[in-house]
Amino acid sequence: MRDLIDWIKKTGLENIIWATDLDLTVLDSHKNPTAVSAPAGVEENFQKINELTNDRFYIITGRDMAYVDKLFPNTSFRSSCEYHNMVRFDAKGSVHEPNPRPKWSLIDKDLEELTKKHPGLTFRSKPFMRSMHYTHAASLASDPLAKDAVAKKIQTLLDFHEASTGQKLENIDGGSVFDLAPFGSSKKSAYEAILELTSAKENGLVPIYFGDSPGDIPAAKVVRDNGGIFVSVGNDKRLQPYADFELKNPSECRDLIKEVASWSKKEPKPATEPKAP
Incomplete structure (x- = not known):
């Protein structure tokens, strides 16, 4: 220091x-x-x-x-x-x-269901973003393959949002959280x-x-x-x-x-x- x-x-x-x-x-x-x-x-x-x-x-x-x-x-x-x-x-x-606010109502239910499958995974709603904190989710924090599997499921939902609204979203690696936000x-x-x-x-x-x-x-x-x-x-x-x-x-x-x-x-x-x- x-x-x-x-x-x-x-x-x-x-x-x-x-x-x-x-x-x-x-x-x-x-x-x-x-x-x-x-x-x-x-x-x-x-x-x-x-x-x-x-x-x-x-x-x-x-x-x-x-x-x-x-x-x-x-x-x-x-x-x-x-x-x-x-x-x-x-x-x-x-x-x-x-940026315009995403139509989160299209995929929120599925994101919440995905969250429930992993104890310790925490779902947070924000005006422009959805965040899924996995620091305390034992099934994800120390298992890269399990983390990647969840990320792929998330991407499927983001693709659905884009197909439905024309607005592309992305999953940003926050280090201990999946941060879902408008593309870019x-x-x-x-x-x-x-x-x-x-x-x-x-x-x-x-x-x-x-x-x-x-x-x-x-x-x-x-x-x-x-x-x-x-x-x-x-x-x-x-x-x-x-x-x-x-x-x-x-x-x-x-x-x-x-x-x-x-x-x-x-x-x-x-x-x-x-x-x-």
Whole structure:
């Protein structure tokens, strides 16, 4: 962690675009995905990092906006939710929806039936997505063949949705969850939008992104292609080729956030050197 701290100090928070995933990156796993909560101090530390980066703190998550606002009830953080299908980036806090909402009623019953066949598999409904968390499903978490079989059944249902509505959906590998969303949904789009927004105001900024799963790789690539760094959290080896720094777990990530949030804000340099009296 110290090498990452040194990098942040050398770069300067005032020059950084700070974006982060939430679950298993900053937040710990929970058997019930709806029961996840933000540990004490996280919201306040995010507020401080937003201040230190001059309002350039962003959340990028597969979760829905209501989940983010429940975690952080006192702050409307700039957030890209459901793989950039619900977006709140402007100062007014308005939410933008880039894609049409899927007709989930066509396949929800079948998805729920599939969920019941695997104890521990948890089904979550969101406006643009359906998520099936398998971290605590013993029949899937440690059996790649069983996981692949479920993925194929899911794809059959997604194909049916496309044939019925014309809207193509996809199954995004979230590392511990099947994330079903409009085709093309990606955290890549989220970070590209952030870069477009920030570069319109200031040049020479350095992007950073924290993530834990393969679903974060598209954003990691964007960050690295634009001179920034990707910080992987946890032990998913699929992220290692893209990671500039690694943190062991969400607890270590929170420790980093807490330390950075304790720093003082640098005074801006004058536009011109003051004249001698």
